[in-house]
Amino acid sequence: APFLETCTQLKEKVNVRAILESMMNRLSNYANGVPDMIPSDVHAFQMFNECVTKLLEERASSSALELCEVLRLQSALLEFALTCYPGRLDYVNHCLEQTVAVLTNNEKGTDLDEPAVQEVEALLSIPLSSLALEVLSLNQYSDMLIYLPWASRKQVAVELLRAVVAAGAPLTDVASVEKLFQMIVPLLKDNADPNAAEAGDEAGDEDE
Secondary structure: OOHHHHHOOOOOOOOOHHHHHHHHHHHHHHHHOOOOOOOOOOOHHHHHHHHHHHHHHHHHHOOOHHHHHOOOOOOOOHHHHHHOOOOOHHHHHHHHHHHHHHHOOOOOOOOOOHHHHHHHHHHHHOOOOHHHHHEEEEEEHHHHHHHOOOHHHHHHHHHHHHHHHHHHHOOOHHHHHHHHHHHHHHHHHHOOHHHHHHHHHHHHHHHH
């Protein structure tokens, strides 16, 4: 905890994002081979999350962290949560919720540059291998999709379907099926703007 607190006090020239990301990734890699690595009385996720939140708050006004850097930090936190705290969907949802907040407050709105798009796509892909259909219960997951261009949304949809098939998880209710179809719309429609596509179809019907 003292070390993490010190990280937030480092000068802006220091790449704190890289330091925190490296720490979380190393702990995640170690946890893969050592179950129950983190003692129950050590709230590691909360400590890292507080550090990340404080870092973003303190450097937001000076724009010291690029959007791409912020997204990489959130990805590392999400990976850490999935690996070190399997089954804690509340941690996963919190990471996604924080990321949506960052994207919502982005000065350019949904018009992300290519590096940021790649980071969002990567972040959405992280939970798929371990959660598969469980991502349908994460409200923020589908909310993040709107920030991706059509081609990237299509790629995430393909990875989602592959994860569902690999897991062999059955779709047991109508709500899950409808939610899944909403997420894979780019595989079902050609137009990048569903509203525009519907308007075009209506216009075509009137011409007939």
